Amino acid sequence: MSYLDQITSPTLLISESITRANIKRMADKAKRNGKKLTPHWKTAQSHEIGNWAKEYGIREVTASSIKMAEYLCGQGWDAVHIAFPFNPLETPELNQLAESESLSVQLVNLATTQKLVDGLTNKVGFFIEIDAGYGRTGVHVSDFGLIEDILRTAAKSEKLQFRGFYLHPGHTYYMPDKAEVYEQSRQALHMLKMKYQSEFPNLVTRVGDTPGCAVIEDFGDVDELGPGNFVFFDLMQAELGSCAKEDISVCLAVPVVDISKDRKEILIHGGGVHLAKDVLVDTDGNKNFGEVVFLSENGWTIPADRSYLKSISQEHGVIKASDSLLASVKVGDLLGILPIHSCMTADCMGAYLSLDGKWIDHCEG
């Protein structure tokens, strides 16, 4: 029986072989460069996919919330890092998790540092998140006053242990010159390492984002790489040049419910609650919410003539169809949709179906 026989409604498919190839490629690259790969697991959010990753030498992962960290704990990881400015309201949950796990959090201000000094009952590591140009979050790289305030305050508690500096250069997602962003990131982390390593000889520096980690070869003296999306990739990463469309390892199987030959459109059950609403907009303003692939017993193939989701609402998706797709498709068929943003799609769907028909876990929403 093919996995296809199990599908009657929108279902997120995962290709284990493509996923493993993506993990292996990044693990090989990290190894070649003498770096430790500590992937962000907000993309996969899965124990089973974590077990695949362990086969390529990955020993530590990153979560983006306490809830996700709770899910990832107890699975044999050497350490779990929570890469989000720590939310002091969750100190009790952190204390509980830290009883049995090696955890680290991210600090960006004095208020939260002080709250942890006052409230921690178990040992927790911390990274100071650095902003070297992205502008979303983090201590500005030149704000040594704040860095030292955080270090000095944290030092009041032996429970709170400095691990190093974390930098997420998210502007690789929109800056055309990723090498330039990385030069900035490398320099920032190098400078901080030079400045603080006499006082903290074990400090590490970590940089993480898929567009950069996928295309950059020279990571300088950065110690750890922390990309997330590379495990699956998606159309946004293909657009950014991080991967080929053939490297995308998840795809939403959707039922065809209507066909308009006049408008060259196909209506599917598959909308914002399945794919999320991330979108690529081309230079003419055309929106793309996902691209069609053909499903077969062995997985999927990317057609030569592109068909794409031109619009989605809560449950509906409208495909702008190529002539060849229109000529072959029938109501009741299943098509595949490569997602624009696989992290969000996986979070919406909450589970994966493998191509050999097994359900694979994802942290509950």
Add this chain to the structure above:
Amino acid sequence: MSYLDQITSPTLLISESITRANIKRMADKAKRNGKKLTPHWKTAQSHEIGNWAKEYGIREVTASSIKMAEYLCGQGWDAVHIAFPFNPLETPELNQLAESESLSVQLVNLATTQKLVDGLTNKVGFFIEIDAGYGRTGVHVSDFGLIEDILRTAAKSEKLQFRGFYLHPGHTYYMPDKAEVYEQSRQALHMLKMKYQSEFPNLVTRVGDTPGCAVIEDFGDVDELGPGNFVFFDLMQAELGSCAKEDISVCLAVPVVDISKDRKEILIHGGGVHLAKDVLVDTDGNKNFGEVVFLSENGWTIPADRSYLKSISQEHGVIKASDSLLASVKVGDLLGILPIHSCMTADCMGAYLSLDGKWIDHCEG
């Protein structure tokens, strides 16, 4: 103990009193106009909120998928309609549900009609969905050939029973003149009723969308109103003039994790996995992913100075803050965010916390 004491992470709050007022207002309007209110329950997706609705005379609801219909069944509704072009792959699930419930589906083509004729084992009603200008889905209002093909084919099975015509004029969401869209919708449904009621004397016509149902007073001879979003409303509806911001009955409580006085920005734990990524863009191109309200023991208040989410990623949200908000906020505080699209936010969150501290159910994602 206040409901606020239960919150440490992003939590969707619901005001029962505002929700009840929204339901009552629409129920009163339907009654005043002699129409039956059969709301789309894709917004609330909740048994408990369904129980509130029943107190205002609502006896039938609408789902947008078989999965949602399964959730809504068994709750004492007189009928559940699935307002989505029926997906023939789900005929077995439909048969099973129809054993014990009065169900109707939506048909837009001959292929699915024939598959139901062949596959139905229990009685199911059907509406023909009509497109009178929206262009997303439905049989074009003047395509009598297709309408009659569907009716003739359906007549081969005594299990498949014609109920009437359903029209979702979703273009009220972007057309400035809602009265004009409604004139078109009313005329389309009136014409179809005149044409087919001698053959089908019990046929009903249903029109459903919140922007229209909220502002239109004259529904002509339409029998049933099927809006969904009005139960909660949201900022998109406020922007469209369907409601005041004070009518929005759900709000995401979010922890403040960092504050940048220089940039006048506040970082919250609250992103696309909580709010979804629906956005309002103003004439200057500024994006708005939600607006800040102040939480108190009794609910929330809308500040005079507007602060809004200028950007969100998977878990992060960045608030562009007013001076008064900046002057009062601290790391570790909770703020409220009114959502842009409440249906999507509720679907992301999967549960509600009431202002008296009770958890309220939502169909599982």
